[in-house]
Amino acid sequence: MAVTGAERRAMTRAIELAAHGPRGINPQVGAVILSPTGDIIAEGWHKGAGTPHAEVDALSKLPEGAARGATAIVTLEPCNHTGRTGPCALALIEAGIARVVYAESDPGDASSGGAGRLRAAGVDVESGEQADAVDALIADWMTAQRLGRPHITVKWAQSLDGRAAASDGTSQWITGPEARADVHRRRSVADAIIVGTGTMLADDPGLTARDGDVLFEHQPVPVVIGTRETPADAAIHRHPHEPLFYNTHDLHTVVADLHARGIQRAFIEGGPTLASAFIAAGLADRTLAYIAPVLLGGERLALTDIGVTTIDAARRLTIDEWVPLGADLLAIARVIDDASQEGTH
Template identity: 65%
Template sequence: MTAVQTERDAMHRALELALLGPRTGVNPQVGCVLLSPSGELLAEGWHRGAGTPHAEVAALSSLADPADAVGATAVVSLEPCNHHGRTGPCSAALIEAGVSRVVYAVDDPGAASSGGAERMRAAGLEVENGLGAAEVEQAIRPWLTATRLGRPFVTVKWASSLDGRAAAADGSSQWITGAEARADVHRRRAEHDVIVVGTGTLLADDPALTARGDDGLLPHQPAPVVLGTREVPAEARVREHPLPFRQFDGGDLELTLGALYADEVRTVFVEGGPTLASAFIAAGLADELLVYLAPTLLGGPRTALTELGVADIGAQRRLTLTAVERLGDDLLVVARPAAAAAAAEHPATTPPPEPDSPFPLSTKE
């Protein structure tokens, strides 16, 4: 096996390790593999959450003998950080351990945490970036997008009939989709920091805004956020949520997202009805759309989206489909606003995806 293939395999493993870490919170998912000068696996590690050792330090700590790090290659899914937070800079840890070469996939876009590559090069280490960039970009896209834009990554979800209705004419909507689709929604809720609903939906449906499974509440709960000026009733189920809800007037969505980002929120799940979903899309603040389509027809005025600011066909909001999945009798369509996806995923400082590793369109059954 060539040295290049060994490092490619190690990067694949580093990404597998990264995804063992929590998807929520202020820190990215990162994995690290340490290779001997001859390409043999020495140790591996991943970041397990805020306050725990970063992936590089976890890998170094797993070495049978610390002296084995001398002359080793560190293969890391994200540029080793260069700042003091709850833990020290990983770039300094690799330098001090005696690692001679570092290969990483994607530059750290953080204003405070970037610069690790430059620091390591200045210390005499050989540093290479871009290996596996396409895969890592896709895997940790929410964190990268949030860090690059300085606001949380926003997922907008809705369920509708095939004719685009979110409810029957009388407003009833439980349930358009089946049990498998609803279970998928709860799983995805648990992968976000907060869940957002408008006061209109809250007053009409009284949602609990929790993430639930067959055995009750899932281990991670998104914090509830309510947008709107109407008062939340004292008996509203959101008041029974494991985490206290926060309320914003919703008049300025960018300001609201900025406040959430400052409070270490990196992912937002919008599940607040047609008006709120449309507002995020119209404002260009929706990074991903989850559309659950049920094989039914409802007709009537209760459309899944309302006004998007599209005056003519030239102003249509084009989407990029990234997955289509069957969930029982329903379909889940995952899409991204095309222009926003291109801008967020391929900034000038980020290497373009490798041509031999495109992100496939999923058609899971």
């Protein structure tokens, strides 16, 4: 049975509801219950770890028996496992739901399989409706589930001719205040902010997320990668979170450990060496290039060796958005070539 117009509109609404949920260790999920005539009779979304999942949240708003014969519209395949809450597939079956339309399949080994369980119970199931929109909403969580590492954003600021600093090494500030404020807003939704010891020793960054002089409520965990020692009086030691130090250059080991700690969104804030290393290792999912209308010349490039020796090996990107920020321009892009997954499985 094809997806109906009412179901399509309900999925759009479910995506809006999903966005209300917190970004954390669990995905943002929304659900809408339609009556047999196509009217919305209940809505719900997942409000955080340990709370009812979106489907159960929506069902809880209906009187007993009211869901029998209804259709559940869900942004993510109903789960099929018992964790801190029970399996949503079973809750839908027991409520008498006759049809389920979901957007994106659950990639988890333990939690997937809900669609099969529903079909085995005689529930009509349709998948894929507005999957791209849902995948964009929960891209960080999907990456963590599929690849066993955080979703990684690599950020840099550059002149129009691709330089990160002047010939004498000075770099503050290439971009203007609007661009710098945007960086802090994006830091504030990351779980971790990562630099190398070179940046740590050269700039002594605090690695906080600030709105002016005020700290955002959510702060990313500061992470330092490299074999050189961070001074005991470094600003990072005054961060609200205890810093993580990795005395290694093995980035795959680092991101696997971060994933094991529950970190799903990592923000690479280091200089050209670290940014290039993450891209070369196939560990970049998104890039943020803040481009200032200045020319610097010289050899201090925003990126160095990323393992590309011929044009055929170029790391291909898809530009998602161009964002004007005062006099500067932000290019937001996704890495789309196969090299972006190298070494992550």
